[in-house]
Amino acid sequence: MQSFDYVAPKSVEEVATLLADKNGDARILSGGTDLLVQLREGRRQTKLVIDIKNISELTQITFDSKNGLRIGAAASCHEICSNPNVIKHYPGLVDGIHLIGGVQIQNRASVGGNLCNASPAADSIPALIVHQAVCHITGPNGSRTLPVESFCVAPGKNALQSGEFLTSITVPAPKENFGASYLRFIPRNEMDIAVVGVGASVLLGADRKRFVAVRIGLGAVAPTPLLASPAGDFLAGKALTHENVKEAAKRGQAIAKPITDLRGTAEHRKHLVAVLVERTLNIAIERAGGKYAE
Numbered sequence: 225m226q227s228f229d230y231v232a233p234k235s236v237e238e239v240a241t242l243l244a245d246k247n248g249d250a251r252i253l254s255g256g257t258d259l260l261v262q263l264r265e266g267r268r269q270t271k272l273v274i275d276i277k278n279i280s281e282l283t284q285i286t287f288d289s290k291n292g293l294r295i296g297a298a299a300s301c302h303e304i305c306s307n308p309n310v311i312k313h314y315p316g317l318v319d320g321i322h323l324i325g326g327v328q329i330q331n332r333a334s335v336g337g338n339l340c341n342a343s344p345a346a347d348s349i350p351a352l353i354v355h356q357a358v359c360h361i362t363g364p365n366g367s368r369t370l371p372v373e374s375f376c377v378a379p380g381k382n383a384l385q386s387g388e389f390l391t392s393i394t395v396p397a398p399k400e401n402f403g404a405s406y407l408r409f410i411p412r413n414e415m416d417i418a419v420v421g422v423g424a425s426v427l428l429g430a431d432r433k434r435f436v437a438v439r440i441g442l443g444a445v446a447p448t449p450l451l452a453s454p455a456g457d458f459l460a461g462k463a464l465t466h467e468n469v470k471e472a473a474k475r476g477q478a479i480a481k482p483i484t485d486l487r488g489t490a491e492h493r494k495h496l497v498a499v500l501v502e503r504t505l506n507i508a509i510e511r512a513g514g515k516y517a518e
């Protein structure tokens with residue numbers, strides 16, 4: 225394994241200074257479940273590893289009913305999935321994050337790391353997309369925000385510029401008649417990486433028989449996780465019918481541009497997108513208390 229220096233700063237300001245000093249030759253370590261594997265295999269090079277797990281601002285999870293949820297970039301998957309407010313108000317997030325690895329991985333891995341690693345198949349990202357999550361970024365020119373669907377720009381590459389790092393992810397406050405879910409297809413339990421991952425969220429009208437807004441997030445079917453706007457927008461304002469849900473599934477399928485690799489063929493992935501869009505929509509509808517017209 226290559227040699228590198230290791231530092232565990234105590235504040236966000238220190239992280240910013242260290243990144244600026246190293247001018248691109250430093251990498252953030254949150255849980256290390258991706259980074260250490262990549263350094264060991266020589267897929268990433270670095271002179272300095274900056275461990276951010278000791279900075280409480282970056283590990284905290286806070287919630288209030290007006291401003292919603294704030295997840296520190298280094299908060300572990302276990303802490304997020306066992307938080308009572310996350311369980312109560314953000315079911316799609318729990319679905320997605322709970323799937324990341326086993327117990328040991330869940331205790332180390334962070335959602336910030338899952339996002340920054342920018343794998344097209346990362347399980348948290350379609351779930352964050354349908355919950356309208358926003359990325360909070362700190363860097364040499366101050367702070368900025370980015371909708372989560374714009375954060376990944378290519379396989380393994382995110383939108384962070386030199387010296388920037390992710391500090392938190394925020395998710396809007398829950399609304400009445402809102403529901404969300406995430407499902408992935410894997411051929412067998414030992415195989416962790418999603419062949420296809422789909423998230424869906426619905427906001428229903430007061431009678432719960434009509435869609436007000438719908439978001440569908442797709443994973444592992446394009447170079448980056450996608451917000452399938454044409455599929456979600458098609459349902460907005462429409463009646464809650466099985467026919468409309470099937471049409472949205474077809475529109476989601478049309479957006480997917482999967483590749484064939486050792487885990488699945490493009491054709492199989494295309495088929496799975498329609499199946500999972502329909503299933504996740506139905507779970508989200510059920511969680512929102514929806515009532516089908518037929």
Ligand SMILES: Cc1cc2nc3c(=O)[nH]c(=O)nc-3n(C[C@H](O)[C@H](O)[C@H](O)COP(=O)(O)OP(=O)(O)OC[C@H]3O[C@@H](n4cnc5c(N)ncnc54)[C@H](O)[C@@H]3O)c2cc1C
Pocket residue numbers: 251252253254255256257258259260297298323324325326329332333334335336337338339340341345346347348384388389390391416417418
């Ligand atoms: C056995 C095993 C099973 C797994 N199963 C799954 C699975 O089922 N689903 C899935 O999606 N993933 C899975 N993973 C992948 C991995 O656990 C996740 O991607 C994890 O969420 C990464 O989080 P981390 O905190 O460990 O990130 P790290 O490894 O610390 O970091 C990942 C990358 O992001 C960068 N980074 C981290 N935090 C920041 C930040 N705040 N700002 C800027 N850059 C940052 C790092 O420099 C690094 O390049 C698995 C991994 C293992 C080893």
